[in-house]
Amino acid sequence: MKKTFEIRDIDCANCALKIENEIKKIDGLKDVSIDFAKQKLYVDDQENKIDAKSLERIARKIESSVSIYDKEEIIIEKHKWTLNHYSVLLGFLMISIYLMMDTWVFMFESHIDLTLFILSYAFIGGKVIIKAFKNMSHGQVFDEHFLMMIATIGAFFIGEYIEAIAVMLFYQVGEYFQDLAVNRSRNHIKSLMDLKPTIAHQYKDENLEDVSPEDLVVDDIILVKPGEKIPVDGVIISGQTTLDESSITGESTPIQKTEKDEVLSGALNINGLITVLVKKPYRDSTVYKIIEFVEQNSNKKAKTEQFITRFAKYYTPIIVVIAGLLAFLVPYFMTFFNQSLYTTEFPIYLERALIFLVISCPCALVLSVPLSYYAGIGKASRQGILVKSGSDLEQFSKIEHFVFDKTGTLTKGDFVVAKVFAENKDHILKLAAHAESNSNHPIALSILRAYQGEIDSKSLSDFEEVFGKGIKVIYDDKRLLVGNDRLLLDENILFDKSLDTHTVIYVAYDNKYIGYIILEDELKISSKETISYLLKNNKKVSMVTGDKISIAHDIAQRLGITNVYAEQLPDDKRNVIETLKKKDKTAFIGDGVNDAPVLMTSDLGISMGALGSDLAVEASDAVIMNDEPELLIHAIDTSALTRKVVIQNIILAAGTKFIVLILGALGFANMWLAIFADVGISLIAVIHAMSILKTKKLS
Known part of the structure; x- marks a missing residue:
């Protein structure tokens, strides 16, 4: 049984990865996945034995502040300042006043200096230190809080008090802005994908009552006011209006609707007052199916995400081991090279090792990659293309051979x-x-x-x-x-x-x-344009149909398709796809009515305008909401753009960390630069991931 939970208060994407690995250890659970960007936890609970509180207890072994809720629970989001924020501010004011007085007023005694440094450090880094000890008690040694604590305390021991406090301060400030950026990114994407109507005005005994869309049944009569979303699928029985269906079908042009016209749930009523007869309950309506499609199928990670997950698992321990060697072993060899004492070399290389520890958390990679795919899926949904997962979005730009059904797809x-x-x-x-x-x-x-x-x-x-x-x-x-x-x-x-x-x-x-x-x-209007685009971009295109050969070849000739399979039954179509898959990555595009076996056989199954067919939705990897093939072009473009941003973020994050690691080992980098390579790059990567939503076209 597939379950979705809401997960909150995870400190970083790397922590989410650790929680995910811990939950995977539970017997009877399959396909465990945490989407840090969406704040969702997906599990396949085959024995139906797990609940939110059980998962929360396991998650808190890794991250003590984590909360997990059932999908239906109402969660009050908290974005106000916490005790930690005020504590950091107090520490900052304390060290700032001390430095100003020490510089311009009078010199403090050395023991007062140290006391003020320790107090400032405790106020600024208190949360980090407490979390580090809590996580250590659960066996989580390679945790970013622990590593930051060791790095800054190490700086204290070598007499770099101001640098230790400043590094902790900038780490906290960087984390704050990173959280702010991630939350704004989440809210922006959610607003783009937020289709669910919140209220319906139902006629009861000639009076209007506000009810939830879930409470409506077939043949109820509702009133929809200008500026409101259609709550359920129905038919207009009085009034006329203009509807914006862009969030449902991707069609940007407003559509005129009058009596006897069908209306889709989730469409925005622009300017008219209309009375609607309910034709489908909420759970059978278009908007519910869209939300379920996205929510229930988004836990399949793209190959790039899977690579980053595996990379993060080994990156931190390797860097920590190198830091240990740099701190304790390299000074030993340097005594022979420089003919110096170990006590002379050790502080130098300990500081360099501490820089390694600061850079050892792979958050920039673990955070920005899934957020990029999340943004790509959000962008596609606004274009009228529902994509099940980051893995399926990635496939669009990798497909080498596109196979189209004829009737209902190209015609x-x-x-x-x-x-x-x-x-x-x-x-x-x-x-x-x-x-x-x-x-x-x-x-x-x-x-x-x-x-x-x-x-x-x-x-x-x-x-x-x-x-x-x-x-x-x-x-x-x-x-x-x-x-x-x-x-x-x-x-x-x-x-x-x-x-x-x-x-x-x-x-x-x-x-x-x-x-x-x-x-x-x-x-269809855009069929020829779509086929031309694919051929121009060196993609193979075929058409498979149950129609007789003469008709199939006539349609193919008009579209510029040279490879045609005619008079094919559903099983024959599946055999065609299996044969083509052996040579190229193959996508099948059909109307979803009787193509479920073929959709499931292909590397990427795309159904067009098939949201009304449960079987087609289940079998498809993506659904094009309207009947025009041109949306396939937008899907490919969005996929390519997302991959481009993902690769750029990987190069940016990994490249910066690698360069700073080398500079740190050679003594050319300080902890401030190390903080930038960690938190600063994470922030830049998040902002770049969000550029997917604003980019209109891939250049």
């Missing part, structure tokens, strides 16, 4: 009358429309749309639909046949067979062949 799936071949074109269209008037087949509906005249149902009798062939009916006391060539052959009607590659509907009236109608499946 609208709605037939249109393209040509009519007959002596009297209006008459044959009228006959065909009357014959098809009792059918709900897509071909019948397209002919009726083309006719647009009145249907005289009294003149029709003996209606018979022949499966796979067409319609037999009596019209004005004469036999009327409308269907494919097999229908006319069965009825022994002589006719000239059309060589057209599209769908051909033949018409015979009063036992005589009178002509035929050509139907075409209309291309």
